[in-house]
Amino acid sequence: MEDEAGDIQNRPKELEVLPNYTDFPDENFIIKLEHSTGEFLAHDLRELIGSQPVEGKILSLMGGEFDINPPKEVIxxxxxxxxxxxxxxxxVSCYAFDRIDGQLVGLPYHISLRPAQKRGSPQHTGPGTIDALDLETLRDGFPRYMGYNPFSxxxxxxxxxxxxxxxxxHTDVVGIVYNSYFVSSKYDRKDVLLPASCIGxxxxxxxxxxxxxxFRCEHYFKHFKKTKPRKIWGCDSPIELFLLQGMGALGLRPQLQVMIFPDGSTFPLLHEMWRDGRRSKAFAKKITEVDFYFESNKLAVFCDSVAYHSxxxxxxKDKAIDEKLERIGIKxxxxxxxxxxxxxxxxxxxxxECLNSRV
Incomplete structure (x- = not known):
């Protein structure tokens, strides 16, 4: 099944009439992750190019400046x-497309890492193959996965x-390749360098x-044993996607998968929590992680499946969470x-309607 294309099943029929729902855009479009995930994760993913991770000894062999195509000394x-x-x-999987400042923009609902494969297993290659490739051209030709269902x-x-x-x-099962990189198997974790833009x-x-x-070593640089993608950010279920598409049709743009803490602080992902000065271990102290959050209205929207909320x-448990959120002014x-x-x-x-009542 992992080699096959697949659609998201049991779609509500009323979504079929939405613009670009079953008609992938003919014109060029861009994806601005900063608008959805925040600039930290956007910078982080943009740095994943060439051979990774960047180690101090590798950078030294490159003459102190990173080169997407590793020189002979590095090979x-x-x-x-x-x-x-x-x-x-x-x-990157998009739930809709919108025109912003005259430019067509894809609106993401899911980001994941997918290994290249050979005969149903993650493909392994040697330094010689990397040397023979022009890594700057990996994204030429609009690479994509057709029938990419992140929920199956x-x-x-x-x-x-x-x-x-x-x-x-359906355009939400066209997985768009945002970036590509080669991850080594024997890197020295203690020598791995962080992107300067993110250190800043x-x-x-x-x-x-x-x-x-x-986080980078465990999520970006850990070799895959199977071809199943590794989720980085986004919706966890079809019902979340369907509601997001409905809200998008009304021009509503919530934050996705937001952590809410007892002091009222909110973070859409760990990157923003670190930026605020909080360690990863603080994640355990959160009240909840909400499916959608409207910050200016302090409205938390949960998509409650029958399987997990009945x-x-x-x-x-849900009632206790709601009461804790109410105490910090979040509905x-x-x-x-x-x-x-x-x-x-x-x-x-x-x-x-709930948003309008909280203006």
Missing amino acids: KFYGKRGDDFQMVNIV NAFGLFVKGAMAVPKGM LLGARNALLKDYQD SEEAIA SLRISGPDIMRSPMECAKYVQ
Whole structure:
């Protein structure tokens, strides 16, 4: 199944009429991750190019300046050390497209890492292959996965070049390759360097830099054993996507997967928490992680599936969370999975009404 294309099942029919829902844009578009994830993660993912991770000894062999295409000295070093590499694609899935300042922009709902594969397993390659490639051209030809369903085990067919997205394919299952890189197998974790642009956002705070370093090594630089993608950010279920698409049709742009803490602080991801000076271990102290958050209105929207929110224990837990949020001035709005499946547009209108009441 992991080699196959797949759609998201049981879609609400009323979404089918939305612009570009089954009609992938013919014109060029851009993806501005800063608008969705914040600048820290956007910078972080943009730095994942060439051979990774960047180690101090590697940078020294490059003459102190990073080169996307490793020079012969680096290739020789990799070979002597016995490195093998996996090619990793950063895949962005968009829930809609919008025109902003005259430019068509893809609006992300999910970001994941997907390894290149061979015969159903992650592909391994040696330094010689990297030496033979022009790594600056990996994104030429609009690389993409068609039928990329981040909620199942169908992770799409990889294509590049002139092959068009089939008419009728839902655009939210076109996985767009945002960046590509090769990750080595025998890097020295203690010698891994952090991107200067991201260090600038954190400052000289060693404990936070260590948390950030650990995150990069565990998420970006850990070799894949299977081809299943590794989620970095975004929606966790189809009902979240469907509600997001309904809200998007009304012009509502919430933050996704936001952590809320007892002091009222909110963070859409760990990167922003580090930037605020909080260690990764502070994650355990959060009240909850909300599906969608409207910061200016202090409205937290939860998509409650029947499977996880119907038992007495789950109902009591949800009530306790709602009470804690209320004490810090945040209103909880819980929408059931069946209601979303019945009419995501009506649910989106309900969210809009709640927002209007909190202006």
